[in-house]
Amino acid sequence: MLFSRRLMLGLAMAGTLAGALAFPAMAEGPTEIDLFFPVPVDGKLARDMGTLIKEFNETHPGVKATAVYTGSYDDTLIKTRAAIKAGKPPAAVIMSANFLLDMQIENELTNLDSLIAADGTTKEKFLGQFFPALQGNAVINRSVYGVPFHNSTPLLYINADKAKEAGLDPNKPPQTWAELTDWAKKLTKREGDKVTQWGIAIPCAYDYCGWMMETLTMSNGGRYYNEEFGGEVYYDTPSMLGALTWWNDLVYKHKVHAPGATPGPAVSTSFISGNAAMMMLSTGSLTYVRDNAKFNYKVAFIPRNVRNAVPIGGASLIVPAGLEAEKQKAAWTLIKWMTSPEKSAWWSRATGYFAPNMAAYKTPDMVEFLNKNPDAKTAVEQLDVAKPWFATYKTVPVRKNLEDEVMLVLNGKKQPKEALAAAQKAADETLKPYNAETSLKLP
Amino acid sequence: MSLAEPAALPVATSAAPRLHVLKRFSNRFKASLPAYLLLLPSLVFLALFTYGAMGRVLVDALYQRATPKAPLRFVGLDNIASVLADPAFTGAVVNNLIYAVGTAVPSIALALLFALALARTHAVNSALRAALFLPVLIPMVAASALFLFIFLPNVGLLDYYIGRLLPVLPNWLGDPDIALYAIMIITIWKNAGYYMLFFLAGLQAVPEDVMEAAHLDGAGPYQRLRHIILPELKPTFLFVTVIAILNAVTQVDHVFVMTQGGPSNSTNLVLFYIYQQAVEHYDIGKASAATLLTLAALMGLTALSFRTMANREGGS
Numbered sequence: 193m194l195f196s197r198r199l200m201l202g203l204a205m206a207g208t209l210a211g212a213l214a215f216p217a218m219a220e221g222p223t224e225i226d227l228f229f230p231v232p233v234d235g236k237l238a239r240d241m242g243t244l245i246k247e248f249n250e251t252h253p254g255v256k257a258t259a260v261y262t263g264s265y266d267d268t269l270i271k272t273r274a275a276i277k278a279g280k281p282p283a284a285v286i287m288s289a290n291f292l293l294d295m296q297i298e299n300e301l302t303n304l305d306s307l308i309a310a311d312g313t314t315k316e317k318f319l320g321q322f323f324p325a326l327q328g329n330a331v332i333n334r335s336v337y338g339v340p341f342h343n344s345t346p347l348l349y350i351n352a353d354k355a356k357e358a359g360l361d362p363n364k365p366p367q368t369w370a371e372l373t374d375w376a377k378k379l380t381k382r383e384g385d386k387v388t389q390w391g392i393a394i395p396c397a398y399d400y401c402g403w404m405m406e407t408l409t410m411s412n413g414g415r416y417y418n419e420e421f422g423g424e425v426y427y428d429t430p431s432m433l434g435a436l437t438w439w440n441d442l443v444y445k446h447k448v449h450a451p452g453a454t455p456g457p458a459v460s461t462s463f464i465s466g467n468a469a470m471m472m473l474s475t476g477s478l479t480y481v482r483d484n485a486k487f488n489y490k491v492a493f494i495p496r497n498v499r500n501a502v503p504i505g506g507a508s509l510i511v512p513a514g515l516e517a518e519k520q521k522a523a524w525t526l527i528k529w530m531t532s533p534e535k536s537a538w539w540s541r542a543t544g545y546f547a548p549n550m551a552a553y554k555t556p557d558m559v560e561f562l563n564k565n566p567d568a569k570t571a572v573e574q575l576d577v578a579k580p581w582f583a584t585y586k587t588v589p590v591r592k593n594l595e596d597e598v599m600l601v602l603n604g605k606k607q608p609k610e611a612l613a614a615a616q617k618a619a620d621e622t623l624k625p626y627n628a629e630t631s632l633k634l635p
Numbered sequence: 636m637s638l639a640e641p642a643a644l645p646v647a648t649s650a651a652p653r654l655h656v657l658k659r660f661s662n663r664f665k666a667s668l669p670a671y672l673l674l675l676p677s678l679v680f681l682a683l684f685t686y687g688a689m690g691r692v693l694v695d696a697l698y699q700r701a702t703p704k705a706p707l708r709f710v711g712l713d714n715i716a717s718v719l720a721d722p723a724f725t726g727a728v729v730n731n732l733i734y735a736v737g738t739a740v741p742s743i744a745l746a747l748l749f750a751l752a753l754a755r756t757h758a759v760n761s762a763l764r765a766a767l768f769l770p771v772l773i774p775m776v777a778a779s780a781l782f783l784f785i786f787l788p789n790v791g792l793l794d795y796y797i798g799r800l801l802p803v804l805p806n807w808l809g810d811p812d813i814a815l816y817a818i819m820i821i822t823i824w825k826n827a828g829y830y831m832l833f834f835l836a837g838l839q840a841v842p843e844d845v846m847e848a849a850h851l852d853g854a855g856p857y858q859r860l861r862h863i864i865l866p867e868l869k870p871t872f873l874f875v876t877v878i879a880i881l882n883a884v885t886q887v888d889h890v891f892v893m894t895q896g897g898p899s900n901s902t903n904l905v906l907f908y909i910y911q912q913a914v915e916h917y918d919i920g921k922a923s924a925a926t927l928l929t930l931a932a933l934m935g936l937t938a939l940s941f942r943t944m945a946n947r948e949g950g951s
Contacts, residue, residue, distance in 0.1 A: 204906075266914065269914070272875055273917075279818070294917075297703050298917070299704075299705065321826060361926075384802065385802045385803065386798075386802045386803070390789075395894065396809075396898075397897065397898075398897055409842035427821075450789065450806065451806060451810075452786055452788065452809030452810045452898075453806070453808030453809040453810075453898040454788060454806065454809050454898065455809075457783065457806070457888050458783075458787045458788060458809075461787055462787070462789060462790055463786070465790045467789045467790045484871075530901045562779075585703065586915075586917070588915040588916075589911075589915050591918050592915070595897070596898075596899040596900060597899075598895060599809075599811065599899045600811070600899050602809075603806075603809070603810055603811055603812075603898065603899075605811070625701065625702045625703060626702070626703055628701075628702050628704060629702035629705070631702055
């Protein structure tokens with residue numbers, strides 16, 4: 193009796209197994225693909241993504257896409273790389289826009305040129321849909337490797353009530369570093385030695401700190417890195433020295449910025465609680481500020497010293513290397529659909545990022561939304577002066593080489609000049625293997 | 636049925652017929668077969684997810700590529716040498732030593748204090764024990780997210796109270812001189828209650844009659860603690876110390892959540908360094924080499940503590 197039961201169980205299991213193995217070969221059903229997506233801001237995004245993918249599957253019977261939540265931007269990179277190594281890459285990934293170059297150097301990306309050509313269009317036409325500022329992080333060596341999905345720029349946020357209190361006109365926000373310094377001085381309140389309200393807060397934690405340094409350096413006329421070649425950064429330059437010296441002065445000379453390195457969430461909490469009267473933060477925080485500020489606020493362009501310029505942030509859709517042609521095609525269908533004007537606009541309203549597709553801002557829903565929320569418009573207008581996000585060989589370690597030194601400066605442990613010289617030296621060392629293979633590999 | 640039997644299989648010393656040995660072996664094997672079968676599932680999983688991975692790390696640690704597009708090649712111990720020469724690694728080791736001592740000593744001292752104070756079981760003590768144990772139940776990641784806000788400069792809970800006493804407030808997680816200590820406070824807060832449990836159990840084992848005899852002989856509370864309780868708790872101390880040191884190496888959730896090793900690498904611990912090498916630098920060779928070094932240190936520590944424990948048991 194026992195024997196026969198075992199035998200039956202075994203047969204049943206074998207049958208199931210055989211069925212499972214045979215099924216994919218026989219199936220003529222939809223192409224199944226995975227989309228890896230991170231949630232960099234808050235949990236609501238995961239629900240919105242579910243809604244989006246459900247709609248895609250309902251309107252595209254030939255493809256069955258599954259959205260796989262993969263954690264932060266960094267985690268998404270780890271998981272994508274692990275999946276590629278295991279020989280089972282996802283068909284599409286929403287990847288932090290400044291990881292693309294590093295992945296391309298490691299041969300982990302599919303060149304999208306042939307997929308664009310197969311649609312009967314040209315690269316120029318395809319990229320022309322998106323804001324020009326976003327194209328720099330999507331194109332590598334004149335080939336398209338990513339499609340912009342959701343993006344951001346840094347903004348100046350002002351507590352309008354506190355500005356009025358201090359006799360400043362929030363409708364005429366500071367446009368230059370001189371004006372901003374003046375505003376910050378007037379907005380700082382002290383009781384003896386103790387500061388009860390800071391004039392301005394600028395975040396500095398790993399990731400944010402590098403982005404803010406790029407922002408200040410660009411506004412000071414400079415560049416952070418070589419946009420054309422992944423082996424160079426410009427840390428030890430007058431423009432970056434000016435940027436870091438000004439930041440250092442805000443802390444130790446004018447005493448209008450809290451000392452030490454302050455992470456992004458601490459900066460936004462400080463602003464919301466009225467402890468800081470102004471802050472520089474991503475457009476991605478706009479929805480959070482809109483929902484939580486119990487005072488009137490204004491957003492403005494990042495003030496300039498030499499010129500108005502800011503870097504972009506955010507993520508692009510990529511197709512990992514090593515996929516079968518059929519899955520590549522299905523992924524391409526999904527990517528085109530997700531970055532179309534209507535979907536792009538919907539995602540932008542749901543998340544607070546701006547929509548990379550310019551036509552998104554001509555859709556009726558978006559026009560209405562912008563009329564209701566004019567602050568969202570500032571972010572879009574600033575795109576005219578936006579430039580690519582730094583991306584080099586080993587972007588993260590190279591960025592950290594700078595951030596560690598900036599943190600020392602903000603803590604009063606080093607002077608800007610020596611800090612930047614040390615950062616440059618460390619970054620050159622990190623970039624050495626890549627240069628050995630490219631710029632310094634001579635005939 | 637004993638699991639040790641196959642290992643202790645005697646080598647055939649006499650010139651007994653081969654068949655006899657084989658038969659004896661097969662008999663023994665038959666006898667312990669059920670034990671192996673019972674062990675098999677966990678052996679399979681250990682092999683797949685622990686030993687397999689360790690083997691892979693061992694192999695990966697021996698390979699490196701010179702430039703990004705160059706193929707992987709065998710480099711022997713070069714990876715280990717470059718890890719040891721990396722100031723970020725030595726910095727992480729120093730941080731980790733400070734962190735291990737600075738968390739193990741206070742949390743064990745607190746745990747002992749709590750256990751001594753709450754040794755007798757009654758309603759009030761049970762409630763207090765539960766209160767002290769509560770931090771153990773909160774996942775480290777959740778606790779770190781909470782403390783991120785407690786430590787917020789100027790507006791956080793801590794500064795809200797300290798702000799009334801000090802004119803200049805510390806930037807708890809943003810100052811490289813303070814950040815590591817802020818991280819250590821969380822670890823102590825979280826682990827003291829856990830170690831208390833072991834000491835409470837240890838105190839149960841202190842022989843009642845010895846205590847009574849000491850009492851009758853007029854030994855005061857300090858003398859009883861010094862000469863009876865502490866010596867009796869020695870094995871507990873040893874065990875808790877090992878656990879505390881292992882925790883100091885393996886629990887880095889709060890570093891991930893709160894500081895990412897910063898500012899300026901001041902809270903970078905060894906495990907986080909390995910993560911950085913593997914993920915940020917994408918340098919699997921160096922990450923594997925650092926993992927091997929850490930594993931070797933941990934295994935050495937564990938072996939040492941097991942031997943000490945075995946010696947004690949054997950000697951007493």
